[in-house]
Amino acid sequence: MNLRRLRSYVVLAEELHFTRAAAKLFVAQQSLSKQIAELEAELGTPLLRRTSRRVELTPAGEVFLAAAREVLARFDRGVAETRRVGQGERTTLRVGFVVGAALELTTPILGEFTARHPEVRVELHEFGFADPSAGLAGATTDVAFIRLPGSTHGLVVAPLFTEPCVVGVSTAHRLGSRDRVRVADLLDETIAVGRTDDGVWRDFWTLAAHRGGKRARNLVETHSQSEEVEVVAAGMACSITPAAARRYSPHPGVRFLTIEDHPGSVLAVAHRADRPNPLVASFVDAAQTVRDREPGILLTIQGASGTG
Missing domain, CATH: 1.10.10.10 (Winged helix-like DNA-binding domain superfamily/Winged helix DNA-binding domain)
Structure with a gap:
């Protein structure tokens, strides 16, 4: 043969x-x-x-x-x-990410990988709500930090951590004086959600699992995290989002309230199953190595359920 x-x-x-x-x-x-x-x-x-x-x-x-x-x-x-x-050319690894990437683990993960492979040039590509796969679906990236739940067809996914979810509301909102809410408090609210064709991703951030098979009626579609925060601050909608929004997207007109009974969002590193690449495997290993040796950072991320 x-x-x-x-x-x-x-x-x-x-x-x-x-x-x-x-x-x-x-x-x-x-x-x-x-x-x-x-x-x-x-x-x-x-x-x-x-x-x-x-x-x-x-x-x-x-x-x-x-x-x-x-x-x-x-x-x-x-x-x-x-x-x-x-021919002396540097190999390039294209790393995609959605807003926040791997949060406080991002820098040490990139540092670990570049220390292992100083000959490799790392290109970072940020993707908006339209592509929760961060470039993997269209093969414009080699490996990516993605948020789950979401469509993972054709992807190999390695979860790194699970982060609590919060709801962002205007400071003038009827719930704005509270620190914690339950999903039932939010089902009649207008919800801001990223514009995307990924139904699995969209359902999670619009609380679809809690609606008895019914779709959310009042939605405001947004294209980016900054646009979503402004929509919330203006009182046009509330938004379900990872708890890291308190640290990464603070706004004087927005409060982030803990949701007591909604599952957390998983941050994962992923790549396409049909494009095996030793550098991608090394990047995934670097991400997991950093995750395992940084319990303090993980505690900050996974325990981020305080008030905001």
């Missing part, structure tokens, strides 16, 4: 036509047929069904196509990376 046979098989599986595939590969049709036959013999199972009119993949052929694509993608990335390093 070799890369040439794998590439030939992938092209044929995509074309499902020997003549077209052979032309695309710049080989004779007989040569392509021989490569595929040798591949099937080595695997011990048919990969294709051939008739006079069509070519189609067997179930085993479908499985092998996915495996072949993954092997070739890894090899091609490795070749490109080797050439970049050999």
Whole structure:
């Protein structure tokens, strides 16, 4: 089994036509047929069904196509990376994050990773509410700090910590003099929520699980954390948000009240399952290492349920 046979098989599986595939590969049709036959013999199972009119993949052929694509993608990335390093270019790791990133753990995590890989250039990319995956969904980042719950299809997720949730209200709001509330106190309120297509993420921040299957009726959609804070300060809505908002988004017109019976939000480091990368694995390990050696910072984050 070799890369040439794998590439030939992938092209044929995509074309499902020997003549077209052979032309695309710049080989004779007989040569392509021989490569595929040798591949099937080595695997011990048919990969294709051939008739006079069509070519189609067997179930085993479908499985092998996915495996072949993954092997070739890894090899091609490795070749490109080797050439970049050999030519003196610095490798780049693109790190995405949503507002707050990993909070007080962000700086030590980045420091730990760059100490391990001084030859790697780290690019930081911030994403607004429209993309809770922080660039992973569109593959514009390699690894990211994301907030859960949210859509994690196709992602490998490593939770770092769970943070309490609070509600931000205007100082003139009917609840503004309180320190703590329950979800029931908020179900009739207008809620500010980030504009996004991620329904899982949206449901969590609009208290959907507490509404008996009904959607929130009064919502104000926002594009950024700063926009959301101003909407709340103006008394146009309240917002469900991580407790770190007290430290990272203070506003003289907003109070943050502890929600006693709403689950916390999980901060995780994530990456795409279809793009394995040793640097990404090292970044995840660095994040977990810093998390485990900084219990004081974790206590600040996870115990951030005081008044604000």
